[in-house]
Amino acid sequence: MATATETQTLPVAHPPPTVRPRVGPDRHGLAMPFEEFVEADFEEGWLYELARGIVVVTQVPAPEHGDIVNRITELFVVYWIANRPRIKYRAGGGECRLRFPGMKSDRHPDQAIYLHPRPKGPNVWTRWIPQIVVEIVSESGEDRDYVEKREEYLAAGILEYWILDPSKRRMLVLLRLGDTWEEHLYAEDGIHRTELLPGLEARVGELLGPPEVEGED
Numbered sequence: 001m002a003t004a005t006e007t008q009t010l011p012v013a014h015p016p017p018t019v020r021p022r023v024g025p026d027r028h029g030l031a032m033p034f035e036e037f038v039e040a041d042f043e044e045g046w047l048y049e050l051a052r053g054i055v056v057v058t059q060v061p062a063p064e065h066g067d068i069v070n071r072i073t074e075l076f077v078v079y080w081i082a083n084r085p086r087i088k089y090r091a092g093g094g095e096c097r098l099r100f101p102g103m104k105s106d107r108h109p110d111q112a113i114y115l116h117p118r119p120k121g122p123n124v125w126t127r128w129i130p131q132i133v134v135e136i137v138s139e140s141g142e143d144r145d146y147v148e149k150r151e152e153y154l155a156a157g158i159l160e161y162w163i164l165d166p167s168k169r170r171m172l173v174l175l176r177l178g179d180t181w182e183e184h185l186y187a188e189d190g191i192h193r194t195e196l197l198p199g200l201e202a203r204v205g206e207l208l209g210p211p212e213v214e215g216e217d
Helices: 034-038 063-082 142-156 204-208
Strands: 046-051 054-059 089-092 098-100 105-107 111-114 132-136 160-165 170-177 180-186
Touching: 034 046, 034 105, 063 089, 063 111, 063 132, 063 204, 098 142, 105 142, 132 142, 142 160, 142 170, 142 180, 160 204, 170 204
Parallel strands: 132 160
Antiparallel strands: 046 054, 046 105, 089 111, 098 105, 111 132, 160 170, 170 180
């Protein structure tokens, strides 16, 4: 029993360690809260997005997809070098996230161009919205790129959304017009010039590269 002059030391209660949810390909098509998804650990070797509260797991794209990404990256990097103050940040799929809590979606665009400085403070990927987003349509990804992301990027405030479609050999450019998109469809020989980046020319055929030859390894 402690006396009046003694100090009794009580054990300090520590909160249990936070366990981050683990997400792998087995979660494809299953519902997951937005808050859990953005804090999750992901099994390597796959690509993960959250689409309206549903986990979408896809395989790493084929090299042909990567070739197009590289050409788009080069287009913007060359422009950035010559016009550094205009582009504040250029990012590929592994370098940014577009988080939309209200729509319960978390996206990784193939390319994103930010013309405004990064905001200070936490939750940067929820508060920092790019002005131009580029997606390359992959196999079985038509609905995701042409429908779901079209709706989400409009609601988020993105100004231009480019959809490069290798199988159709074309590029659809969506320009914000108030609360809707204005469509501009470019064939393989088309050139898109954006007012957001004066002097930039996006030549569809050059970005897509040569068409794939059937039976070619």
